[in-house]
Amino acid sequence: MDKWLTSLKTNTPQEGFELAIKLSQMGVQYTQPSEAIRNRLRPKYSRNANSLINVSQVIAINFHTVAAANDYWK
Amino acid sequence: MDKWLTSLKTNTPQEGFELAIKLSQMGVQYTQPSEAIRNRLRPKYSRNANSLINVSQVIAINFHTVAAANDYWK
Amino acid sequence: MDKWLTSLKTNTPQEGFELAIKLSQMGVQYTQPSEAIRNRLRPKYSRNANSLINVSQVIAINFHTVAAANDYWK
Amino acid sequence: MDKWLTSLKTNTPQEGFELAIKLSQMGVQYTQPSEAIRNRLRPKYSRNANSLINVSQVIAINFHTVAAANDYWK
Amino acid sequence: MDKWLTSLKTNTPQEGFELAIKLSQMGVQYTQPSEAIRNRLRPKYSRNANSLINVSQVIAINFHTVAAANDYWK
Amino acid sequence: MDKWLTSLKTNTPQEGFELAIKLSQMGVQYTQPSEAIRNRLRPKYSRNANSLINVSQVIAINFHTVAAANDYWK
Numbered sequence: 001m002d003k004w005l006t007s008l009k010t011n012t013p014q015e016g017f018e019l020a021i022k023l024s025q026m027g028v029q030y031t032q033p034s035e036a037i038r039n040r041l042r043p044k045y046s047r048n049a050n051s052l053i054n055v056s057q058v059i060a061i062n063f064h065t066v067a068a069a070n071d072y073w074k
Numbered sequence: 075m076d077k078w079l080t081s082l083k084t085n086t087p088q089e090g091f092e093l094a095i096k097l098s099q100m101g102v103q104y105t106q107p108s109e110a111i112r113n114r115l116r117p118k119y120s121r122n123a124n125s126l127i128n129v130s131q132v133i134a135i136n137f138h139t140v141a142a143a144n145d146y147w148k
Numbered sequence: 149m150d151k152w153l154t155s156l157k158t159n160t161p162q163e164g165f166e167l168a169i170k171l172s173q174m175g176v177q178y179t180q181p182s183e184a185i186r187n188r189l190r191p192k193y194s195r196n197a198n199s200l201i202n203v204s205q206v207i208a209i210n211f212h213t214v215a216a217a218n219d220y221w222k
Numbered sequence: 223m224d225k226w227l228t229s230l231k232t233n234t235p236q237e238g239f240e241l242a243i244k245l246s247q248m249g250v251q252y253t254q255p256s257e258a259i260r261n262r263l264r265p266k267y268s269r270n271a272n273s274l275i276n277v278s279q280v281i282a283i284n285f286h287t288v289a290a291a292n293d294y295w296k
Numbered sequence: 297m298d299k300w301l302t303s304l305k306t307n308t309p310q311e312g313f314e315l316a317i318k319l320s321q322m323g324v325q326y327t328q329p330s331e332a333i334r335n336r337l338r339p340k341y342s343r344n345a346n347s348l349i350n351v352s353q354v355i356a357i358n359f360h361t362v363a364a365a366n367d368y369w370k
Numbered sequence: 371m372d373k374w375l376t377s378l379k380t381n382t383p384q385e386g387f388e389l390a391i392k393l394s395q396m397g398v399q400y401t402q403p404s405e406a407i408r409n410r411l412r413p414k415y416s417r418n419a420n421s422l423i424n425v426s427q428v429i430a431i432n433f434h435t436v437a438a439a440n441d442y443w444k
Contacts, residue, residue, distance in 0.1 A: 005384040008442050014079040017097070021104050023387070023433065027426030030391050032416045045419035046106045049119035053128045054423045056101030060135040061430040063097065069442035072082055072143035088153040091171070095178050120180045123193035127202045130175030134209040137171065146156055146217035162227040165245070169252050194254045197267035201276045204249030208283040211245065220230050220291035236301040239319070243326050268328045271341035275350045278323030282357040285319065294304055294365035310375040313393070317400050342402045345415035349424045352397030356431040359393065368378055368439035 001030070008069035016070055020063035024055065075104070082143035090144055094136035098129065149178070156217035164218055168211035172203065223252070230291035238292055242285035246277065297326070304365035312366055316359035320351065371400070378439035386440055390433035394425065 004026065010016040032038055045051035067073070078100065084090040106112055119125035141147070152174065158164040180186055193199035215221070226248065232238040254260055267273035289295070300322065306312040328334055341347035363369070374396065380386040402408055415421035437443070 001384075003384060005387060006382065008383050008437065009444075012080065013082055014075075014077060017079060017100065018104075021101075024426050024430065026387065027391075027429040028422045030388075030429075031425045032422055037417055041417070041419040041422070045423070047111055047115070048419075049115040049122075050125055050128065051420055051423060052102045052106055052115070053119070053125060053132060054420065054427070055105045056098050057128070057132045057135065058423060058427045058430050059101040059104075060098065060132050060139070061427065061434065064135065064139045065430070065434045065437050065442075067082065067139050067143060069437060069444070072139075074083075074143070086154065087156055088149075088151060091153060091174065092178075095175075121185055121189070123189040123196075124199055124202065126176045126180055126189070127193070127199060127206060129179045130172050131202070131206045131209065133175040133178075134172065134206050134213070138209065138213045141156065141213050141217060146213075148157075148217070160228065161230055162223075162225060165227060165248065166252075169249075195259055195263070197263040197270075198273055198276065200250045200253055200263070201267070201273060201280060203253045204246050205276070205280045205283065207249040207252075208246065208280050208287070212283065212287045215230065215287050215291060220287075222231075222291070234302065235304055236297075236299060239301060239322065240326075243323075269333055269337070271337040271344075272347055272350065274324045274327055274337070275341070275347060275354060277327045278320050279350070279354045279357065281323040281326075282320065282354050282361070286357065286361045289304065289361050289365060294361075296305075296365070308376065309378055310371075310373060313375060313396065314400075317397075343407055343411070345411040345418075346421055346424065348398045348401055348411070349415070349421060349428060351401045352394050353424070353428045353431065355397040355400075356394065356428050356435070360431065360435045363378065363435050363439060368435075370379075370439070 008066055010066065010070060013067070013073050016066040016073070017059070017063055020059050020066050023062040023066070024058040027058065082140055084140065084144060087141070087147050090140040090147070091133070091137055094133050094140050097136040097140070098132040101132065156214055158214065158218060161215070161221050164214040164221070165207070165211055168207050168214050171210040171214070172206040175206065230288055232288065232292060235289070235295050238288040238295070239281070239285055242281050242288050245284040245288070246280040249280065304362055306362065306366060309363070309369050312362040312369070313355070313359055316355050316362050319358040319362070320354040323354065378436050380436065380440060383437070383443050386436040386443070387429070387433055390429050390436050393432040393436070394428040397428065
């Protein structure tokens with residue numbers, strides 16, 4: 001796979017949150033590399049409350065890692 | 075997206091908990107940007123015990139991050 | 149919302165565990181503010197083993213935060 | 223509730239694991255105080271693989287807290 | 297129960313991962329002590345993708361604890 | 371099992387993420403050693419949004435461990 005992650009450092013907490021989203025998406029992408037299949041799944045999970053809550057949980061876990069890497073932007 | 079997160083610092087633990095709720099909601103909002111769709115989902119998950127427990131779990135994970143960022147308001 | 153959380157400090161680990169329960173409940177309460185609806189859900193999830201296990205998981209995550217805030221009551 | 227948790231310190235990692243089990247059970251017990259109801263649920267979840275895996279997850283989270291409290295018994 | 301856990305220290309990360317698997321299994325074993333019942337459950341969950349993913353999650357949580365106990369084998 | 375994990379150190383965060391994927395897969399592989407069975411399960415979970423989200427969650431937990439082991443590649 002191409003380079004997509006060179007650092008966990010971000011300038012702001014918001015950029016860190018967006019990096020956490022990227023990490024969450026990449027966990028899916030490595031497991032299902034086909035963009036066509038992922039796109040077919042999107043309408044369903046993005047309209048399902050429980051799926052969205054679970055996505056938010058994965059983001060939360062990754063955000064914890066990114067925040068720690070940035071010393072919580074103290 | 076507009077700026078919505080400039081710091082993980084809060085004055086009190088309660089404000090930190092409320093920031094954790096905001097982070098949990100934003101994880102959903104980035105994944106489903108349509109406010110109309112999110113509003114349609116709300117009546118269902120907010121009356122489902124298991125969904126509410128899962129929401130509380132995402133908040134708990136984000137609260138851990140926010141609490142660490144504030145040195146637990148020691 | 150009224151003030152309900154002014155500190156993560158507790159005198160004993162048990163009080164810390166009970167604070168973790170409170171935090172878990174508040175995650176639900178912020179998401180479903182209606183006490184009437186929450187009371188209707190209670191008989192169901194409190195008699196469902198998987199729901200109870202999930203509640204215990206949320207408490208465990210919050211307890212980790214509270215324990216760290218108290219330096220594990222060392 | 224009576225005193226049931228006065229310290230997170232244990233003599234050995236195994237006692238720490240057993241304390242993590244106790245914490246996981248207490249999360250359930252605070253939520254469903256009726257011993258009769260809990261006993262009725264037990265035969266079902268203790269014979270369901272997914273429930274058992276979830277129980278093991280709650281124990282793992284609590285064990286992390288207990289291990290940290292004991293400085294990993296180093 | 298007999299002694300099965302005297303230390304979280306391992307010589308290598310791989311042995312640490314295998315200890316994490318042991319901890320995950322013991323979480324199940326304490327909850328369902330009957331080996332006969334556990335053996336009956338195995339064919340089902342070990343052929344169910346979602347169960348296997350959940351098992352891997354419990355191992356991941358325990359591995360985090362074991363890795364921290366070993367200072368990440370630095 | 372053959373040696374597959376000698377260090378949690380990686381040169382870059384991306385290699386660390388890929389190690390987290392490997393750890394997540396190995397959690398499954400230890401539990402279901404048959405490659406034939408795992409291959410039969412793959413088409414199903416890799417086309418199921420909720421399964422993919424759960425896989426991404428396991429990766430996130432393992433990535434947290436790997437990132438800590440590398441001092442977040444600071």
